[in-house]
Amino acid sequence: MNKPSLDKFESTVQKNGLIVFNSSLIERKVNKDDVSIAVVKVPANDIANKLGNTKIANMVVLGAYVKKTGVIKLDTIFKALEKALVGPKQKLVEINKEALKQGAELIKQ
Numbered sequence: 001m002n003k004p005s006l007d008k009f010e011s012t013v014q015k016n017g018l019i020v021f022n023s024s025l026i027e028r029k030v031n032k033d034d035v036s037i038a039v040v041k042v043p044a045n046d047i048a049n050k051l052g053n054t055k056i057a058n059m060v061v062l063g064a065y066v067k068k069t070g071v072i073k074l075d076t077i078f079k080a081l082e083k084a085l086v087g088p089k090q091k092l093v094e095i096n097k098e099a100l101k102q103g104a105e106l107i108k109q
Contacts, residue, residue, distance in 0.1 A: 001044065001061055002026065013037055020065050022057065040064055040107070047102050056099040063103025074100055 001022040010032055013019055018038045019030055024045030030037075042064045044057035066072055078097050085093050 001058065003028070006030070018065075018068065020061060020068070022061060024057070038068070040068055042103060042106060044103070048099065051095055051098055051102070053095055056096055059096050059099035060103035063100035064106050065103075066100070067104035067107040074104060 003026045006019070006021050006026055006028075010019065010030060013032060013034075015034055015036045017036075018040065019032065020040040020042060021030075022044040023041035024043045030039045032039075042061050044060040045054060047060045048054045048057040062077070063074070066074060066077065077100060081093050081096050085096070
């Protein structure tokens with residue numbers, strides 16, 4: 001999600017791979033010249049800031065990843081959040097859901 005990670009792992013992405021990165025933190029273009037690699041730029045920090053909690057930037061990225069890959073349904077993640085975030089953490093369920101939704105909305109199908 002950050003520039004050091006992109007710098008380190010970009011060259012390891014295989015053909016038909018996917019690079020998802022936080023465009024709030026990374027200004028450079030992806031240098032991988034293989035056109036079969038999909039690149040998803042997610043302004044995760046910008047969206048998290050608008051939602052009022054910078055700690056949910058990862059959920060914004062996850063929402064975009066899930067929508068792009070179809071690896072799991074958002075509703076499944078929502079249910080897992082409701083089970084995992086209990087007690088005092090229960091107040092974080094809705095903001096995490098919203099972060100996931102906004103990340104997913106960035107992906108055009």
